[in-house]
Amino acid sequence: MTDTVAWSALSPLRAVAGPEDLLCLSRAELLALAKDIRARLVATVPRTGGHLGPNLGVVELTIALHRVFRSPVDRVVFDTGHQAYVHKMLTGRAGLLSDLRSAGGLSGYPSRAESRHDLVENSHASTALSYAHGLAEAARLRGGGRHVVAVVGDGALTGGMAWEALNNIAATAHPIVVVLNDNGRSYGATAGAVGRRLAELRVTRPERITSNVFTELGLAYLGPVDGHDVEAVEDALRAAKSTGRPVVVHCLTRKGRGHPPAEADPVDRMHAVSPAGRSGGIGWTSVFGEHLRLLAAERPDLVCLTAAMLHPTGLAAVAQAFPGRVFDVGIAEQHALTCAAGMAMGGLRPVVAVYSTFLCRAVDQVLLDVALHRLPVTLVLDRAGVTGEDGPSHHGTWDLAVLRLVPGMRVAAPRDGTRLRGLLAEAVSADGPTALRFPKGRVASDVPAVRTCGGVDVLHESRRRDVLLVAVGCLAADAVAAATALDHEGIGVTVADPRWVLPVDPAVVALAADHRRMVCVEDGVRSGGVGEAVAEAVRDAGLPTPVHVLGLPREFLPHGARTDILRAHGLDSAGIADAIRGALS
Ligand SMILES: Cc1ncc(C[n+]2csc(CCOP(=O)(O)OP(=O)(O)O)c2C)c(N)n1
Ligand SMILES: CC(=O)[C@@H](O)[C@H](O)COP(=O)(O)O
Numbered sequence: 001m002t003d004t005v006a007w008s009a010l011s012p013l014r015a016v017a018g019p020e021d022l023l024c025l026s027r028a029e030l031l032a033l034a035k036d037i038r039a040r041l042v043a044t045v046p047r048t049g050g051h052l053g054p055n056l057g058v059v060e061l062t063i064a065l066h067r068v069f070r071s072p073v074d075r076v077v078f079d080t081g082h083q084a085y086v087h088k089m090l091t092g093r094a095g096l097l098s099d100l101r102s103a104g105g106l107s108g109y110p111s112r113a114e115s116r117h118d119l120v121e122n123s124h125a126s127t128a129l130s131y132a133h134g135l136a137e138a139a140r141l142r143g144g145g146r147h148v149v150a151v152v153g154d155g156a157l158t159g160g161m162a163w164e165a166l167n168n169i170a171a172t173a174h175p176i177v178v179v180l181n182d183n184g185r186s187y188g189a190t191a192g193a194v195g196r197r198l199a200e201l202r203v204t205r206p207e208r209i210t211s212n213v214f215t216e217l218g219l220a221y222l223g224p225v226d227g228h229d230v231e232a233v234e235d236a237l238r239a240a241k242s243t244g245r246p247v248v249v250h251c252l253t254r255k256g257r258g259h260p261p262a263e264a265d266p267v268d269r270m271h272a273v274s275p276a277g278r279s280g281g282i283g284w285t286s287v288f289g290e291h292l293r294l295l296a297a298e299r300p301d302l303v304c305l306t307a308a309m310l311h312p313t314g315l316a317a318v319a320q321a322f323p324g325r326v327f328d329v330g331i332a333e334q335h336a337l338t339c340a341a342g343m344a345m346g347g348l349r350p351v352v353a354v355y356s357t358f359l360c361r362a363v364d365q366v367l368l369d370v371a372l373h374r375l376p377v378t379l380v381l382d383r384a385g386v387t388g389e390d391g392p393s394h395h396g397t398w399d400l401a402v403l404r405l406v407p408g409m410r411v412a413a414p415r416d417g418t419r420l421r422g423l424l425a426e427a428v429s430a431d432g433p434t435a436l437r438f439p440k441g442r443v444a445s446d447v448p449a450v451r452t453c454g455g456v457d458v459l460h461e462s463r464r465r466d467v468l469l470v471a472v473g474c475l476a477a478d479a480v481a482a483a484t485a486l487d488h489e490g491i492g493v494t495v496a497d498p499r500w501v502l503p504v505d506p507a508v509v510a511l512a513a514d515h516r517r518m519v520c521v522e523d524g525v526r527s528g529g530v531g532e533a534v535a536e537a538v539r540d541a542g543l544p545t546p547v548h549v550l551g552l553p554r555e556f557l558p559h560g561a562r563t564d565i566l567r568a569h570g571l572d573s574a575g576i577a578d579a580i581r582g583a584l585s
């Protein structure tokens, strides 16, 4: 598909095949280039979906950066990477923007397969400074001659790793340039003292700044600089380059700059826009947030924590109703978990809402700060399973395998909105740690049970007991569709939804004893997942029932549509039916 903005022959971007083409541009041509880049972002990203606001905010900053530094000889690392579309457009990929985030098209994050200018593919925040420290040590030991530049957002600076890295970098004399892209926002206003101190710096004239948190650590500090003035940023970067030591260049930018609907967006300045045509509908997230608000009204001890994602995780409704009981800790999942542990020790009932993939950041905290003490903390993992267009570091495919290892942790996977509400109520009333996981997107239509067996819902059964099909969470509807299709082939499939999927419910084993074979299907990695836990429980019970596990491979899955990726791995109704036919052949 082509963009609505024609790739006119006069488009200044057409003349930029790589960063070296920026060097000969006049000030007027640079202004025209910035305008052209913005026009293409505004024309394209609302259609493809992606991070419109963040990229509109770094147009001039990225142009200046590529005029002062010599990527890829100089190493340029983008923290989180969601703001690297402009970088991609200036490194020869402007013509590919129309396929952004589609399968086989441009990734929404830096991609080493796409370009030698791209270094870090991980979309998890607060890592850039650690990479920069490592790259600088490598440059020192392998022969210098190159600069290391890290572009870090003010939100990313609320992550602990960023300060671990600064603690090390500031103790060196390495020529690391930290470009602080300060727009005052993560999604919402950047939380905590870092956000507050930066806000003070933003309004202080450079000549009045004698010291700040960066200089106190031993870093040089330049700024604040108007991040939308190419010339000013260039001057600051050249000055930084010549310091020959670690230096922070504090650039003031506006998220959504140049696009009034983004600049006026009160929630998040169009931080991440959905692809055109992906209509709303009731999402899992809003079902969760609304029910949590009701539970919070009944339970004054219930408190909530978010890692800078109040709206994306559905906690905004609770925050509006009970502002003193919702805590935004910044992009600090580790702190969120252990702070929740402290709250639980203090008699509160914490709910920590994060995207599934970001739980990986806080495994030690779940294991040894929450579960070791058997604390009643509830994890709510949104975007669990295949998420889609955000690609490999955003798929939430590891949570089930990770949480299976945690002693005392109970994990629920609701199959629809009704189960989500019921399981959430059970989770926040449980004695010990619990987790509840659901996917991105529109909530599934209710799938009623035909009967229950212990805590397990039986969703479909026939006279024959050929196969017990255990479906985890949102795949229940596909499982019932597969079983219904197989009815017509004389294959009797019982579909069971354990609701609480870990540890394995004894009722699942009891049902297994009554069937020739078992198939377990989950939207998560097979290795160490629920299916393997079910197989282990069946074996431990001394049953001969073979268990076939359907799930995702232990691979980094590419970006693309969630449904396409699930289908490609046989996790749709046709794939499940085929797997059952195969298991019986
Ligand atoms: C560990 C982790 N937690 C949460 C997120 C979700 N997230 C993506 S971008 C973002 C805000 C980043 O703010 P900032 O660094 O200031 O960049 P900006 O969007 O303002 O350019 C968050 C919280 C993430 N990518 N990584
Ligand atoms: C970069 C980042 O981590 C978030 O902005 C994420 O891309 C948002 O994902 P959703 O669009 O699924 O909320």
Ligand SMILES: [Mg+2]
Residues within 6 Å of the ligand: 153, 154, 155, 181, 182, 183, 184, 185, 186
């Ligand atoms: Mg920011």
